[in-house]
Amino acid sequence: MASVIPASNSSMRSDRNTYVGKRFVHVKNPYLDLMDEDILYHLDLGTKTHNLPAMFGDVKFVCVGGSPNRMKAFALFMHKELGLEEAEEDIKDICAGTDRYCMYKTGPVLAISHGMGIPSISIMLHELIKLLHHARCCDVTIIRIGTSGGIGIAPGTVVITDIAVDSFFKPRFEQVILDNIVTRSTELDKELSEELFNCSKEIPNFPTLIGHTMCTYDFYEGQGRLDGALCSFSREKKLDYLKRAYKAGVRNIEMESTVFAAMCGLCGLKAKSTLIKPQTF
């Protein structure tokens, strides 16, 4: 894995966000540069134990998804698509020292699992963003890929998220910082959405649309499922809720998009979008 940015290049200060027209991934934490060592606990990586610029400096695309097995399959698929020389067997889990997340790298593509739900992806994103920052990556595109529940669309349709909304159909992520609630924007990169949509047109029988994605904290009661251990609403109430969601522009439901949009937006990941294939609802 070659690094495009030499670790010794002192002109590339890690606190700069742009350099020679390039857009670096940045952190918004004044304490980070004062730290002697940064341990990325849940990724089993660190600034003293690993040469992060050498390992990750050439990353241009980060693809994240819930399931570790699927992210491995995705990395192997990308490896074939890119026609890289490295043997398939050499694509190993970089985070093998922990069972929290899995990470695979093939050429400029990094694939990482994030588990299920906002808190789980949030821990991974904090450490991934710091990783890309320490590795001095630039012009990084991040895409979340996952299954979801479709609303009013045919199963198998791919939804490219333009904006992530919460359970109340609001385009916001409410982040609790200590005991304060801070509201963050959940808008995703328009240019990338259109680029991905244009790609989909080139593939036959690949139904794709751009729409809002709703992000909930709960899979059963939060998404109107009638088969959880707890269910206190009627079938009619469920259908009314889903109809109101559709009317508000929601085309699918999942559990990570609001915090994904909020954090990537704040940390200058050049372009970002979620690409979600609804399966059942």
Added chain:
Amino acid sequence: MASVIPASNSSMRSDRNTYVGKRFVHVKNPYLDLMDEDILYHLDLGTKTHNLPAMFGDVKFVCVGGSPNRMKAFALFMHKELGLEEAEEDIKDICAGTDRYCMYKTGPVLAISHGMGIPSISIMLHELIKLLHHARCCDVTIIRIGTSGGIGIAPGTVVITDIAVDSFFKPRFEQVILDNIVTRSTELDKELSEELFNCSKEIPNFPTLIGHTMCTYDFYEGQGRLDGALCSFSREKKLDYLKRAYKAGVRNIEMESTVFAAMCGLCGLKAKSTLIKPQTF
């Protein structure tokens, strides 16, 4: 794995919560008994594909924790402690068909991983509670075991949670159901807390206390960490928050206890408590 309750016993209707003085695990969902089949998607189990009463009917203790590896280690430890005849190699991941959660059974003890955060444990608990209900388990004790950040206590101290509180130190879990917010109680079983506390006294050098556990949605900004990708508060604000938490009775912080307490309480799991070993803060 022998079942203590024969699957064919028609007098043991699954919708009854008590039978001959026993306390069954119950679901609060009127639709469930009308379903022809219940697929526990994320556990890779189902009522038609598996004989759940035969597989799980004798379960008396369920221990849950975030990490799959740790839950396997715990199951192997329990296996030795119980002195069971079954070979260690036979303790296999029951959910091997999915990479969402891991599950191990040894005698009457079931050990399951739940990933990180409220949404992740919530999906597992919905399906676990349905599993125990379908398997006609009775008198089940559920214990969450995990690491956490201690507040004002020595590292390594075990905190037995009496009540789980949210980021605002309130003993509540706010469940979003469709677009309604419902507040649920997060009190845990007092008798079990005391029983566990008494057990700890029998072990030398095993510092243990009973206290409140705070549950947050975020590991970095939510728990006052200064080393995330985002940090907008001062060291003083962080310390002030932790001091206020301590004053409110909080002795440790983690990310699952409120929904764990709320769901187990609603579904009649006879006794429940979280047992948490703080490591660092």
